[in-house]
Amino acid sequence: MSQARFTTSDPRHSSIRMWVGAVLIALVFSSALLAPAIAPSKTLLWPVPVNLDAINLPPLTTGHFLGTDLLGRDILAEALWGARMSLVIGIVAAVAAVTFGGVWGALSAFFGGPIDTLMMRAVDGLLAIPNIVLLLTINTLLTANPFLHSFPEWSLRFLKVTSFSSGYLPLFTVIVVISATTWLEAARISRSKIHSILLEEYIYSARALGIGVIRMLFHHLLPNAAPVLLVEATLLVSDAILMEAGLSFLGLGLGPSTPSWGSMLTTAQSSLIEGNWWAVIVPGVLITTTVVGVNLVGEGILEGQGGKRQAT
């Protein structure tokens, strides 16, 4: 028997893990930024030209380093442009979710009493519905015709919706649907954090000064909860990227006009039967890499803060 001692977790390892995560994220971000340089395109809709003479080319073909998909689009170029969409969806959805959830939780904790109970019970009730089922339901409700017809003209022009193309409308819907699902957890975290902040002395003095609700919320409560909410936002980015992939896979995502890693997977699904495995591998690996990176960094920061994400 060796010496009677256990090897436990090494604190150096967690900082190594965080660096690895940061490098992965930096790689993905730089590839998204470099997209126009490597694969030039003027438009974000159909940025990669369709070429039906060169469909399902294997990787390492000249001119197509990672091969082409079933529409003859270069997979490397698709992946680079797709990185933009996936990251935009992930970041915007996470920020929207944390903003809304953060304010919801803060108001709930601030008012307390029956309002608090009501607001948090609503969150609990919605949390009982599994993620994807909630995504499907919100998607159905949001894309019901009356909602689409209620869009004002200028917003349709802004989203480049024409009678031939739905433009960026799917992008907008996907972001709304994802953030409408993920704000719940942020609301819970924000409420418990603000609940403890409310016991601080500076809050007592602020109250004694007769500060208004808005000022209290945005000057005292939310800024002090910001570190916790920021970590939650980071972790939600990875959730949102995975959700976008899932939605696209079910055919409720961006569609083939706007490349994202999720919509690439959807297209690749149809060509898998023709042996085009690389079109499936590339977006999947990219999603996994990004999510690993974000999780490593998020959990690293969380560990540094001495907290732990609630087990779910």
Place this chain on the structure above:
Amino acid sequence: MLELLLRRCLQAVPLLVILSIVTFAAVLSLPGDPVDVLVGNAQKDMAPAEIQVLRQEFGLDKSPVEQYFLWLSNGVLKGNLGRSYKDGRPVVTIILERLPSTIRLVATALFLAFGTGMVWGLSMVILKQSPIGKWLEAALFLVALVLYSAPGFWIGFLVLTMAGRISVLGDVPLLAVHEAGSPPVNPTAALSAIWYVLLPATVLSLRRMAKIALFVRAATLNELAQEYVTTALGKGLSRIRVLTKHVLRNSLAPIINLAGLSLPSLLGGSVLIETVFAWPGMGRLAVESTFGRDYPMILALVLMYGALVIFSNLAADMLELINDPRRRDAYLAEVEGART
């Protein structure tokens, strides 16, 4: 003790009420009302007065609050949640047909995720103790991290393609070919039903399995740093004895809790996995109804999934209350505190 369990049961009631209110609000926000759907194109041939009578029959002239109670008493409690737009049968009948398939899939996945995840996590802790095993542990950690981060349906694709190509495995039943509903009764068919569920259930369980493995590893390593472990080792107990007799017991409570919380995410994941593997369960029904805009079906499914999650959380909580005297005492103290 019985009183305690009953109390915990009562706590689930407000959640169910909230769930039903949320679902009903969604019903109300839907475009068109049931009368429009029922009458359809015949509307132009009917007198407005006749339609008015129909609306009264459906209770659509009442206030939303009254409508909610009507819906609750006539619909939810009597299991009459409307008919599917798609094939006209009652939605509850269709859902109950699909329920056993989903339960079979999710229960197998839960069992696999929990069992394998525990062994995986503990073996990482044990391997970490030896200088060579350390590297193996790092590899296992990396695999768990990747599995936890990869989209499950993507792994499903890859498994399907590979299983189709590698003939070493023999005739792997790739896609579910049995009818929706309960498994066949005769023993050979029941055995093949297990074989069918194995592949989708494994794919479904992977993400949870990795999460449980990482969680067990972290919880046990954390526990190993406690002072009582040093004391136990100082007494001259062997490391294996300390690990199995002392550490494992203490790190088990949060793990049981995590297993209970796994159900919502497995149910959610099953929607995608059922689609990949053409599994005739509730998840696929949900996807089909989304595409068919089958509103009554979607909302009944939301209610069903929500109720499943609430009851499973209740069951997990009760198990914990029975198991862990510390939690029981804390809970009792809380109840006492609320009384005074």
